[in-house]
Amino acid sequence: MTFPSEEQRRYLGSSIDDNVYLEACPGSGKTEVIAAKVAREIEDWQGYPGGIALLSFANSAADELRSRLIAHRQRAPVAYPHWVSTIDSFILNCLVGPVAHRLTGYAGKDGDFRLRLVDASSTVYVKTKYAIERIHVPANQYDFDLATGRFVFRTGEPGLDRKLNAMDLADWQLRDLREAKTRFKAAGFATYRDVEHLAIQILKEPKLLDFCARLALRYPFLVIDECQDLSVEQLTVLEGLLGLGVKMHIVGDLNQSIYGFRHADPLRVVQFIRDHGFIRLLLRQNFRSSQSIVNLCSELVPGNKTHGNPTIQPVMPVIVEYDDCPSEAMPLFMRLSDSYANRVIVSRGHSTLNRFFSGANDLNNTERLALACSLTGNDSAFAIQKSLALFGEWLSSKLDYSAKPNSFHCPVDVESELEWRLFLHQALAFITSAGASVAGQNWSRWCRVAKARLNELPMQAFVIADIAVAIAPLATLGLRSPAGLGEQLVTQRLSLVTLHQRRIRLATIHEIKGETHEATMLVSASRRGDQSHWADWISDKNLEAARLAYVASSRPKNLLVWAVKKLKAAERITLQRIGFEIANQ
Structure with missing residues (x-):
């Protein structure tokens, strides 16, 4: 790829005084061209103390944009007055954080008025006054969805969620849900969806017009990557910023909109582009694929x-x-x-x-331990999860301890499930790096080496005290190869190796x-x-x-x-x- 191409050069020359939609096909080098565009604008920037905000959706994407931007600036860091982050972080820290307490009534703590973000799994004691389906719903386990005009529940119990989300709620129930949310925010808490609703409210609030005007001067130009993933709440926030005179370039591929479960709708993005007169530029050259x-x-x-x-x-x-x-x-x-x-x-x-692991159900205990070892080092999150589950299951069956449900067979006497998962990961790495990798070994040799490593495991420095107590019997544990398979290669039995x-x-x-x-x-x-x-x-x-x-x-x-x-x-x-x-x- 010769950078920049003719299409990329056309975007690099576009004006930041125009609202632009850059439609970029897969493999078109959009990350590179966005970083080059922002680097060029920073170099010629005359809007101090205002700056450019470069936004994406995931932290990993924002980090990649930042590193590319730094590279285009000959290693110069991205510093004030410019900002690179996720769109969630921008809305929270730049728009909502400074003034949300003026709407929520949160009294703050020691002069700190920042909202505390929580998710549905957090323990929060602000709940609905009245029961719905026999439970008082915590305020962090539901949100109002602008796309559907309904409350959406996430209690962690799928059956209950389906029932609650299918209900036609009465007026008194809707009022109770709204009042619980009001108390929740007044206590200084918010979900990410609450933050977006607060942002919309701030942009419409007459008493905050001066703040909003200052925000538009602080960030007069936004670049937003992966625009096809914008939710209706985020689009409403962007509409509010456009109304304040902020200019923006949005970049993406509407055909890659795959977050329907959170109501990201490419047709809604198309309407946004049309309603606000965005200039459309194209990147149609795929440098990635044949x-x-x-x-x-x-x-x-x-x-x-x-x-x-x-x-x-x-x-x-x-x-x-x-x-x-x-x-x-x-x-x-x-x-x-x-x-x-x-x-x-x-x-x-x-x-x-999971169908690629279906054969694991037919393996005996020793073979499952070998499969856990075979998956160690695979950088797939799915394989890592499977290896930890198999090893935890093997330990539980061999050491005969009481285990916590849904926690990789963590012993009940081990307080921290996170420490247990870390132990499983470190233990598998220790066993396989110390000679018990399955590659090229028959069952007799592999079991002999794996037994020696397992016997040494309780004494390793990475094993914390309560886990060492739980796995102490490993020091004298035996390990036999599967009957009749001693000379067979381990890989012949474990198809997933x-x-x-x-x-x-x-x-x-x-x-x-x-x-x-x-x-x-x-x-x-x-x-x-x-x-x-x-x-x-x-x-x-x-x-x-x-x-x-x-x-x-x-x-x-x-x-x-x-x-x-x-x-x-x-x-x-x-x-x-x-x-x-x-x-x-």
């Missing part, structure tokens, strides 16, 4: 055709079929992608990913948004529903299911594979027409 992958992605969603990277040898996207379990597709994907280093298996949700050895990662679509892979396999569920089946992905280009497939399918540079349940002849033709070839099993 033309064959770009062509396939263009078939999934509406919009103009984009151009792939001509320097990447095009490989046709491939359909791999399975009979019963998606994990059947893994060996063929491994063969197809053998020459690539960065390979990821992706699905809509964890239930499909290849995931670890070859660094194939498992992740959901939401987890890999924004990433680049060399090879990606998107796994379809075996049945339709929950936007997880390939037929959902191609049925309507305007649905979120299509956007989910688009996000996942636009990650790889070289090879895209869809793993689907055995196809009928007509289904094969349908998938071939949009750009796939069917792999021979």
